[in-house]
Amino acid sequence: MSDQDWMEQARALVGRQYGRIYAWDPVNRPMIRHWCELMGVEMRSNAEGRAIAPAAMLQVWCMAGPEANHYPEGSTTDNPFEVLGCLEAQGFAAVVAVNSEFSFARDVLEGERLYCTTRLESLSxxxxxxxxxxxxxxxxxxxxxxxxxxxxxxxVGQQLFRVFKYRPAQQARPVAAGAPSVPVIPRAMPGLNDDNRFFWEGAQQGRLLIQRCQGCGDLHHPPGPVCPQCQSFEWDTVQASGRGTVYSYVVMHYPEVPPYEYPNPIGLIELEEGVRVVAQLVGVQPDQMQIGMPVQVEFNTFGELTLPQFRPVA
Structure with missing residues (x-):
């Protein structure tokens, strides 16, 4: 198929309206309560006593679940993302989400049954x-x-969802003797401000510093100008032991962005002091990752940047 033919086929899908995808469950109080507890917001009810679903939950109700494209009976069997198949057939195999924008018409109430329809808005x-x-x-x-x-x-609402479907840029290859050197891509430097400067300066000194409220003694991370517990503006720092456990983790595979190596394990580390920090994990293969695995901080330097990273310990 020529470039013109496949692109005409793909662009012919723009504007297509796909059928309904029904929610597996009616809007219900337990799911609303769990969401509110995790997000730290108060669950609300209307004058009739029906629980009000937080607006940001809208996408949750019509999700398929762990099994892809597994929807209730009566839902459309058409693939609203079929245009991605056209792109994949031409070698645009990688994908990255770009942005997701919501608008809301009204509150969603306990007991309501939702469905959504999908329209291919544009292909750039x-x-x-x-x-x-x-x-x-x-x-x-x-x-x-x-x-x-x-x-x-x-x-009740609308979601705009955009992805970038692409052919990955060529990865750097070993340079033959005598060939011009390939420029090394540095790691991005953090955005420094008066609230977090202590953390990065501490890392350069081999110290893992955590912000502490002088009003109530709360330890919190990431650092900020105000204590999330008592709203005090007065704070200092304490040096953490650097010991902790893996509370949760992800392994990043794509997109492969230089200069990072892939697969790239990233952990949410719960320190002995009770604070959780996000950091890269080193010295461990992705298939060896475990929740609860004990780890210890180490400080590694990349050019001008020093990062706290965590390594498993026996």
């Missing part, structure tokens, strides 16, 4: 980025509450 012209060459794909999902007692369905 070919773009060249640091990740590679590819196309931005934008879809719009409209969310509705099914009418109660035979009433009309009611729009």
């Amino acid at each position: 012209e070919q773009k060249t980025t640091a990740l590679g060459v590819g196309y931005f794909v934008t879809v719009v999902m409209d969310y509705y509450a099914q009418g109660e007692a035979g009433g009309a369905d009611d729009p």
